[in-house]
Amino acid sequence: MRAITEIAEESPEDVVSVADGLVPLLDDEDEHVRERAVRAMAAIATTSPKDAAPAVTALGSLLDSDDGLVRKKAVCALMEVAIARPKDAAPAVTALGSLLDSDDGLVRKKAVRAIAAVAKNSPEDVVPVVDALSLCLDANESAVRKNAACAITDVAKNFPDAAVSATDPLMRCLSVDDVYLQEKAVRSIAEIASVSPETVVPAVDSLAKFFDSDKPYVQENSLYAASEVARAVPEAVIPVVGSLLPLLDTDDVAVQKSAIRTIVSVALYSPTGMAPPVDSFLPRFSANELADQKRAVAAIAAMIEAPLRI
Numbered sequence: 001m002r003a004i005t006e007i008a009e010e011s012p013e014d015v016v017s018v019a020d021g022l023v024p025l026l027d028d029e030d031e032h033v034r035e036r037a038v039r040a041m042a043a044i045a046t047t048s049p050k051d052a053a054p055a056v057t058a059l060g061s062l063l064d065s066d067d068g069l070v071r072k073k074a075v076c077a078l079m080e081v082a083i084a085r086p087k088d089a090a091p092a093v094t095a096l097g098s099l100l101d102s103d104d105g106l107v108r109k110k111a112v113r114a115i116a117a118v119a120k121n122s123p124e125d126v127v128p129v130v131d132a133l134s135l136c137l138d139a140n141e142s143a144v145r146k147n148a149a150c151a152i153t154d155v156a157k158n159f160p161d162a163a164v165s166a167t168d169p170l171m172r173c174l175s176v177d178d179v180y181l182q183e184k185a186v187r188s189i190a191e192i193a194s195v196s197p198e199t200v201v202p203a204v205d206s207l208a209k210f211f212d213s214d215k216p217y218v219q220e221n222s223l224y225a226a227s228e229v230a231r232a233v234p235e236a237v238i239p240v241v242g243s244l245l246p247l248l249d250t251d252d253v254a255v256q257k258s259a260i261r262t263i264v265s266v267a268l269y270s271p272t273g274m275a276p277p278v279d280s281f282l283p284r285f286s287a288n289e290l291a292d293q294k295r296a297v298a299a300i301a302a303m304i305e306a307p308l309r310i
Helices: 002-010 016-027 031-047 049-061 068-084 086-097 105-121 127-136 142-158 160-173 179-195 197-208 216-232 234-249 253-269 290-304
Strands: none
Touching (some): 016 031, 016 049, 031 049, 049 068, 068 086, 068 105, 127 142, 127 160, 142 160, 216 234
């Protein structure tokens, strides 16, 4: 076993053919055998992750080992498999999630990278570790924060209900000095707003600073989140109406409509809190948007009956 391990760590491609034979040794009673087997498997995974894939379950069981070297080699092997063959690594996600609060920075970084890789292709398998991922959004390491944000966003896009528990740390990301993290947070919050707008209410002020973002997808997601909140809790959006008004004159029709829908929702709730001219709305809608026209008419009617600040 020692010879195979040494060869694997020196020239992993030379021992790929014995990868299947290493799998049962990962669960051997002898701790020295386990250590050498996982070292060899980790080396093989760097060269041929598909040949390490059959060892995923066994590798996952080593993630709670008392031996720090064994844990590191196991998580490194799983990361390589996850990047190359994310679906094959899915069975180890829960075990990987248990490492997200590890004191070992390398282990934590490799674990979250593996989970992010699985989430991109198989987000349903990452749902059970969303809470653990959300804790990583406050990590000191940039790579840990970014991979956690990626994983949560992939879950939110497909299973927004499962991401609701991550709302608070996502909202904190809106204020950090990290553009990538902000972008992922805005996208996740937009998805969460579609199923739980009340949860997103505290983020409205922070979202407003992205209304004029020069990145269309960031602007779109921030406006979408605000519009969802406005439909459910319109009073929460009143403080940011002023940030929406300039968007009524943009050349981007989609942005115009998002702003209008949000403003209309607020107007229906609080017509006296509105300042735009009453004729700002209807011309913006096409004939096939009857539902939105009706909402606009109702809002304008309410505004006409109230003292307007025009």
